[in-house]
Amino acid sequence: MTDISNQGGLSPQASTLPSGTHRIVVIGAGFGGFSAARALKAAKIHITVIDRTNHNLFQPLLYQVATAALSSNDIALPIRSVFRSRPEIMVLMAEVTGIDRAGKRVEIDGATAVPYDTLILATGSVYSWFGHDRWAVRAPALKTVADALSLRNRLLDVFERAELSEDPVETTRLMTFVVVGAGPTGVEMAGAIAELSHNTLDRDFRRIHPSRVRIVLCDAGDRVLASFPKRLSDYAARRLETLGIELRLNAGVEDIDARGVVAGGQRIDAECVFWAAGTKATPVASWLGVQPERNGLVRVEPDCSLPGHPDIFIIGDAASLAGADGKPLPGLGSVAKQQGKYVGKLVAARLGGGHRVAPFRYRNWGELAMIGGSSAVGKFGRFHLTGFPAWVVWSIIHLLLLVSARNRTVVYVNWIWAWLTYGRGARVITRTPSHMPDDQR
Amino acid sequence: MTDISNQGGLSPQASTLPSGTHRIVVIGAGFGGFSAARALKAAKIHITVIDRTNHNLFQPLLYQVATAALSSNDIALPIRSVFRSRPEIMVLMAEVTGIDRAGKRVEIDGATAVPYDTLILATGSVYSWFGHDRWAVRAPALKTVADALSLRNRLLDVFERAELSEDPVETTRLMTFVVVGAGPTGVEMAGAIAELSHNTLDRDFRRIHPSRVRIVLCDAGDRVLASFPKRLSDYAARRLETLGIELRLNAGVEDIDARGVVAGGQRIDAECVFWAAGTKATPVASWLGVQPERNGLVRVEPDCSLPGHPDIFIIGDAASLAGADGKPLPGLGSVAKQQGKYVGKLVAARLGGGHRVAPFRYRNWGELAMIGGSSAVGKFGRFHLTGFPAWVVWSIIHLLLLVSARNRTVVYVNWIWAWLTYGRGARVITRTPSHMPDDQR
CATH class of the missing domain: 3.50.50.100 (FAD/NAD(P)-binding domain)
Structure with missing residues (x-):
C-alpha cells in the first residue's frame, strides 16, 4: 500500500512553518484574489488561497458558454495549476463559513480553521x-x-x-x-x-x-x-x-x-x-460582524483595508470605495484586478520594511459592451467607439485577457470557426448521468 | 408577436408528405444510426432520426473527457447540424417509449406517434x-x-x-x-x-x-x-x-x-x-415483443432485418449476428458503423428497384486498445503492434475518425498541448448551479 504522508497541517503554526513566516489568507480566486496572490511575492510568507470552486473563471466570456459558443474549460483555469511553481501558495477548495476576527482564523466547511496574519477578502458578488x-x-x-x-x-x-x-x-x-x-x-x-x-x-x-x-x-x-x-x-x-x-x-x-x-x-x-x-455582495459583512452598506458592500479605507483593521483587506465587488471622481467604483473585473495587484504589492512592501504606500487609484482604461451581430460599444475617456470597430477591439482585448495560452488558442479556433460557418461548437445538451435512478433525473 | 407557424406534423401522413413517400424511422444516432441515415439517399423518402440526446458522440474518446483531457463538446456533434443540408431528414430529441409493430408506429415520450414504413433500430447498449x-x-x-x-x-x-x-x-x-x-x-x-x-x-x-x-x-x-x-x-x-x-x-x-x-x-x-x-442491449426486444438472446440482444437475419419482418432492421450493439468465422460480431463502433452503412444502402437499393443485396459482411480492419503512458496495443489480422508505435497509430486513427473538422482541430490543439506540458485543459469541477436552493445542491 502506498504511504500517503500528511505534509504539514491545514493550520500552519509557527512550529510547522519556519519561524517568522507571515501567513496570508486570500478568500476568493476571481479577478481580485487571483491578482492579489500573483502580486504578493516576498520572503518568508505562506499564502492560502481558498475558493469554493477549483477554477479561476474569465467571467466576461461566460455568456458565450451559456449560448453554446465556447466550452466552459476554454475560459476556466485550475487555480492550483497556475500557482504550481509557487510552493509558498496552498490552494484549498472549500466553503468559507465564518471568520474569527479575534482569533485571526478563517473557518472553512464549518469545521477546519485556517489562521492568518493578513486576510484578503475577494469574494465578489452574487445575483439578487x-x-x-x-x-x-x-x-x-x-x-x-x-x-x-x-x-x-x-x-x-x-x-x-x-x-x-x-x-x-x-x-x-x-x-x-x-x-x-x-x-x-x-x-x-x-x-x-x-x-x-x-x-x-x-x-x-x-x-x-x-x-x-x-x-x-x-x-x-x-x-x-x-x-x-x-x-x-x-x-x-x-x-x-x-x-x-x-x-x-x-x-x-x-x-x-x-x-x-x-x-x-x-x-x-x-x-x-x-x-x-441586481447583484449583492457575498456575506463578507456578516462574517466580519460589520454594518454593510447598500447591497451588502463593506466600506473600506483608501488602501482597501477594513477601517480599524490594517490586517484585513476587502477588494473587488464586495468592497465599497469612492473613485477619484467621488463616485463609488463600479463592480468591474478591472477594478478587482487592480485592487488585487495593489493590495498584493502593499502587503509585500509592508513585509519588506513598512514603506507607506499611496492610496488605491483606479486607472480606468475604458469600458466595452458586446451587443451581438458583430457590433459592440466602447468608451475610452471621451472617445467613443461603436459597431464593428468596437466589436474588433472587444474581441482582441478579451482574447488577450485570457490568462492561458492554451485557452487563447482554443477560443481563437472556435471564434474563427463560428465566424466562418455560423456554427457553434458547444451545443451538447447534458442530461443527468445514466447511472442515476430514473426518478432523480 | 412573431407568428411561429406549425410546419407539417410529427406524423407525416400521405396527406402532408408527397404521395408515395417512403417513411423511414431511425432510432438512435450513435455510430450505427448515424451512418444508416448518412448512407440512405433515395428519391421520395422521409427520414426521422430519434435520439434521447441532441448529439452524436464519439465514444472512443469519452474516457478523455472523464479524465479532464478534453471537453465534451470536442467529441460530440449536434445531430441536426450534420443533417442540416438534407431537408428530408427530421431530427427529434425524444425518448422512445414503445413500438406498435401492427400499426407501424414508434411511440415517443409516451404520447406522440411517429409512423414508419421502414424502421431501423440502432439503440446500442447500456451498462449492466x-x-x-x-x-x-x-x-x-x-x-x-x-x-x-x-x-x-x-x-x-x-x-x-x-x-x-x-x-x-x-x-x-x-x-x-x-x-x-x-x-x-x-x-x-x-x-x-x-x-x-x-x-x-x-x-x-x-x-x-x-x-x-x-x-x-x-x-x-x-x-x-x-x-x-x-x-x-x-x-x-x-x-x-x-x-x-x-x-x-x-x-x-x-x-x-x-x-x-x-x-x-x-x-x-x-x-x-x-x-x-458488463453491458446489455437497450429494451429493443421488449419494444418488439420478441424473445431476446443473452444480454438483451435480438437475433437478426444476415441482412440485419428482424426474422419475418423485412421492414425492421436492428444494427449495432443491440443486434446479435454471427460473423464469417461463425462467432458473434463484437459490440464495436466499427461493426455498428458498417451495419448502418449496409442497411442504409440496402433500403435505398430496395426503394430504387428491389435488387437483391448480399448479406452483411463485417470487414475487420483491426482493433486497438489504449493503455496510457504513450503506449497502446493493436492487432491487425496476424499483425500485432505494441507500445509507442501502437499509440501513434491509435492517435492518428482516432483523430481521423472524428467527424467534424472543428472538433479535429480543437482535439489536436489539446493533445499537442498536453503532450508538451502534461497539462490538461478540462479540469473544471462543475457544481450545482448557484440559483438552486442549497438543499438541492
Whole structure:
C-alpha cells in the first residue's frame, strides 16, 4: 500500500512553518484574489488561497458558454495549476463559513480553521432577486460555470421541445425568451440568443423556424447600458432592435412564474427567463460582524483595508470605495484586478520594511459592451467607439485577457470557426448521468 | 408577436408528405444510426432520426473527457447540424417509449406517434451491474456525456477533499481508485487516471502527493484485454504495472458500498469506483415483443432485418449476428458503423428497384486498445503492434475518425498541448448551479 504522508497541517503554526513566516489568507480566486496572490511575492510568507470552486473563471466570456459558443474549460483555469511553481501558495477548495476576527482564523466547511496574519477578502458578488427567492429557480442568472451549463441546457432544450410540440400556443411560449436587466450582461445575453437562433440554429429544424424566436429585453430603467453615455445607449438600442430584440424599458419585473413573466404591467408567456438584474455582495459583512452598506458592500479605507483593521483587506465587488471622481467604483473585473495587484504589492512592501504606500487609484482604461451581430460599444475617456470597430477591439482585448495560452488558442479556433460557418461548437445538451435512478433525473 | 407557424406534423401522413413517400424511422444516432441515415439517399423518402440526446458522440474518446483531457463538446456533434443540408431528414430529441409493430408506429415520450414504413433500430447498449442496481450509484459507468462529466467531477473532487483531510486513513481511501473490468474501457480509464495523477496533478498540491495514488484494476477473468491475443494481454499487463496500476485478476466483484469494494474476497477502501464491466442491449426486444438472446440482444437475419419482418432492421450493439468465422460480431463502433452503412444502402437499393443485396459482411480492419503512458496495443489480422508505435497509430486513427473538422482541430490543439506540458485543459469541477436552493445542491 502506498504511504500517503500528511505534509504539514491545514493550520500552519509557527512550529510547522519556519519561524517568522507571515501567513496570508486570500478568500476568493476571481479577478481580485487571483491578482492579489500573483502580486504578493516576498520572503518568508505562506499564502492560502481558498475558493469554493477549483477554477479561476474569465467571467466576461461566460455568456458565450451559456449560448453554446465556447466550452466552459476554454475560459476556466485550475487555480492550483497556475500557482504550481509557487510552493509558498496552498490552494484549498472549500466553503468559507465564518471568520474569527479575534482569533485571526478563517473557518472553512464549518469545521477546519485556517489562521492568518493578513486576510484578503475577494469574494465578489452574487445575483439578487430583490428578495423574491422563488424567482431564482425560474429566472436563473449567470455567475458560475454550472450556471452557464444549466442556462445552455435550458436554451437548447426549448428548441428541441418546440420542434416536438403539436400545440402552436405552447410552441410560441417555448420560443419566447425574456432577459431581465439591460446592463452589459443582459444586452450580450439577448444579442447572443439572437445570433444563436438566427444564424446557427435556423436551418437545423424542420417544423419550427428558430429565426422567428421572440426575444424580450426588459429593464426598470429608461435606457439600455445605463452605465454608458446616452449616445452609446441609443446606438445599442437601435442595434438590438435590428437584431429583432424587443426592448421593454421602464418595465420593472412584477412577477415570474412557471408560465412566464409580468413586467411593466404586461404578461409575457415564456419558458426561458434569464436574470441579469441586481447583484449583492457575498456575506463578507456578516462574517466580519460589520454594518454593510447598500447591497451588502463593506466600506473600506483608501488602501482597501477594513477601517480599524490594517490586517484585513476587502477588494473587488464586495468592497465599497469612492473613485477619484467621488463616485463609488463600479463592480468591474478591472477594478478587482487592480485592487488585487495593489493590495498584493502593499502587503509585500509592508513585509519588506513598512514603506507607506499611496492610496488605491483606479486607472480606468475604458469600458466595452458586446451587443451581438458583430457590433459592440466602447468608451475610452471621451472617445467613443461603436459597431464593428468596437466589436474588433472587444474581441482582441478579451482574447488577450485570457490568462492561458492554451485557452487563447482554443477560443481563437472556435471564434474563427463560428465566424466562418455560423456554427457553434458547444451545443451538447447534458442530461443527468445514466447511472442515476430514473426518478432523480 | 412573431407568428411561429406549425410546419407539417410529427406524423407525416400521405396527406402532408408527397404521395408515395417512403417513411423511414431511425432510432438512435450513435455510430450505427448515424451512418444508416448518412448512407440512405433515395428519391421520395422521409427520414426521422430519434435520439434521447441532441448529439452524436464519439465514444472512443469519452474516457478523455472523464479524465479532464478534453471537453465534451470536442467529441460530440449536434445531430441536426450534420443533417442540416438534407431537408428530408427530421431530427427529434425524444425518448422512445414503445413500438406498435401492427400499426407501424414508434411511440415517443409516451404520447406522440411517429409512423414508419421502414424502421431501423440502432439503440446500442447500456451498462449492466449484473442485477445489483444499487451498485450503479456507487460505481458509475461511462456511456454518455453526462456520465463523463459526473466521473470527472468525482475524480477531481477526491483530490481536493484529500488535500483538506486531516485524517490519514481517510486521505488514503480518497486517493484509492478502483476500476472494475479490464476490457479496453477499464484499461484506458485506469491508465488515464494514472497519467492524470502522476503527470498533471502531482505538483499542484501541497499536502498530498497525487503520484502516490493507488489504482486497482480488477477483473473476474484471468487476463486484461481478453478480446486480444494472449501476447498483447501480457504486454498490456506489464505496461499497466509500470504505470503503477495494481492488477487484480480472477477477482470478481462481490460487493460495492459507500466505503469501497469487495473483490476476490478482499476489501478495498476507495471513494471512487468506476464500472467498466458488463453491458446489455437497450429494451429493443421488449419494444418488439420478441424473445431476446443473452444480454438483451435480438437475433437478426444476415441482412440485419428482424426474422419475418423485412421492414425492421436492428444494427449495432443491440443486434446479435454471427460473423464469417461463425462467432458473434463484437459490440464495436466499427461493426455498428458498417451495419448502418449496409442497411442504409440496402433500403435505398430496395426503394430504387428491389435488387437483391448480399448479406452483411463485417470487414475487420483491426482493433486497438489504449493503455496510457504513450503506449497502446493493436492487432491487425496476424499483425500485432505494441507500445509507442501502437499509440501513434491509435492517435492518428482516432483523430481521423472524428467527424467534424472543428472538433479535429480543437482535439489536436489539446493533445499537442498536453503532450508538451502534461497539462490538461478540462479540469473544471462543475457544481450545482448557484440559483438552486442549497438543499438541492
